[in-house]
Amino acid sequence: MQEALFYEKTDNDEVICRLCPQTCRLKPGQTGNCRVRENVGGTLYTHVYNKVAAIGVDPVEKKPLYHFYPGMEIFSVGEVGCNLHCSFCQNYGTSQCFASDFGGFHEITPVQLVEKAQRGWHNIGIAYTYNEPFTFYEFMTDIARLAHDKGMKNVVVSNGYINPEPLSSLIPLIDAFNIDLKSFDDSFYRKQVKGNLGPVLESLQIIARSGKHLEITNLVITELNDGPEQFEAMVKWISKELGEKIPLHISRYFPQYRLNLPPTPLENLHQLYTLAKKYLHHVYLGNVPDDYRSSTYCPNCGALLVEREHYRIKIIQQGFKGYCTECNTDVNILI
Ligand code: SF4
Structure with missing residues (x-):
C-alpha cells in the first residue's frame, strides 16, 4: 500500500x-x-500501487485515439476500481471489484513497468486504461514521470470524474486524453452512472484549455441517451466550449453488466453521426464495422487522409504531417 x-x-x-x-x-x-x-x-x-491487474499492447486506435500517432501501438495498463458505477460497464469484472478481493494482480514497480514498455518496437508510450486511471492516480503519476524522462508519451483513457486540482497537477505529465462523455443529462449520470455531469464538463474544459490532445467518446445507448435533441445540445457544447476540431467517437452500445436493452440500431448511429458532423470536423463511429465512418477526411476539401479498416491504418497522403497536403488545412492529427 x-x-x-x-x-x-x-x-x-x-x-x-x-x-x-x-x-x-x-x-x-x-x-x-x-x-x-x-x-x-x-x-x-x-491499494493499487506497485501492481497491475491488466497489461497489454494495443493499437492506439483501440483507446480510441484516431488523431494521435495513427497506426502506432501503445503499452496499456489497468487496475481494479472505479469511482463511477455504470449500469452498462464493459469492464465490470475489474472496475467494480474491491482491490482486497482481486486475486489477479501482477507485482511491478514503476521502473520495471517503464522498462517493459520501452521494449515495444512500434510503441509510443503508456496508456492508463481498462479501468478508471484516476483511481490509481499515485501509481500512474509515478510511472508517467519516468516514462516522460525516457521520451515516451502518456495517454489517459478516463471518465473525467476528478477534481480540478489533481487534474491540473496531472496534465503536465499527460500527452493525450480520451474522455467519456456518457450523456449530456445530469439525471442520466445520477441514475445510470452514480455521479454527476458537471464535474466531467469541467474536466473537459480544463483539458481543452491546457492544449493537450483531447478526444471524446460518447456511448449511445438505446432509449437512454439516443435522443437527437440532447445529442445535438452535447455536440454544440463540445464545438463551442472545447473547439470544433475535437474528435468525437460515437460508440455503439451492446447489452452488458446490469443493462439489457437492445444494441443501438445502426440507423440511429448514422443519424447522430450526420448531426454531429454539422458542428464538429471529425466524427467517428465505433464498435461497428464501418470503414467510411471510421476514416479521416479533410474538413475543408474532403480529401481522404487516414483510411481505417478495423485496425488496419493507412495514411493516404505522401508526406502527411497533420496538414492536408491538398489544401493545407490543419486537421489536428499528431504524427
Ligand atoms: S473521493 Fe477518493 S475514495 Fe472516494 S471515490 Fe473518489 S477517489 Fe475514491
Whole structure:
C-alpha cells in the first residue's frame, strides 16, 4: 500500500478524500466509493500501487485515439476500481471489484513497468486504461514521470470524474486524453452512472484549455441517451466550449453488466453521426464495422487522409504531417 494524495485528516481519525467529486468521508477501516482507497488508522492509503491487474499492447486506435500517432501501438495498463458505477460497464469484472478481493494482480514497480514498455518496437508510450486511471492516480503519476524522462508519451483513457486540482497537477505529465462523455443529462449520470455531469464538463474544459490532445467518446445507448435533441445540445457544447476540431467517437452500445436493452440500431448511429458532423470536423463511429465512418477526411476539401479498416491504418497522403497536403488545412492529427 502507498499513502494516497489529495486527502485531509480529521480530529477523530476520519479522512476526507478530495481526489474526485465523490468526496468520500471514511472512518478507519472503511474503503472509498472507488473500492481501492482505504482509511487505515487515520491515514488514507491506495491499494493499487506497485501492481497491475491488466497489461497489454494495443493499437492506439483501440483507446480510441484516431488523431494521435495513427497506426502506432501503445503499452496499456489497468487496475481494479472505479469511482463511477455504470449500469452498462464493459469492464465490470475489474472496475467494480474491491482491490482486497482481486486475486489477479501482477507485482511491478514503476521502473520495471517503464522498462517493459520501452521494449515495444512500434510503441509510443503508456496508456492508463481498462479501468478508471484516476483511481490509481499515485501509481500512474509515478510511472508517467519516468516514462516522460525516457521520451515516451502518456495517454489517459478516463471518465473525467476528478477534481480540478489533481487534474491540473496531472496534465503536465499527460500527452493525450480520451474522455467519456456518457450523456449530456445530469439525471442520466445520477441514475445510470452514480455521479454527476458537471464535474466531467469541467474536466473537459480544463483539458481543452491546457492544449493537450483531447478526444471524446460518447456511448449511445438505446432509449437512454439516443435522443437527437440532447445529442445535438452535447455536440454544440463540445464545438463551442472545447473547439470544433475535437474528435468525437460515437460508440455503439451492446447489452452488458446490469443493462439489457437492445444494441443501438445502426440507423440511429448514422443519424447522430450526420448531426454531429454539422458542428464538429471529425466524427467517428465505433464498435461497428464501418470503414467510411471510421476514416479521416479533410474538413475543408474532403480529401481522404487516414483510411481505417478495423485496425488496419493507412495514411493516404505522401508526406502527411497533420496538414492536408491538398489544401493545407490543419486537421489536428499528431504524427
Ligand atoms: S477517489 Fe475514491 S475514495 Fe477518493 S473521493 Fe473518489 S471515490 Fe472516494
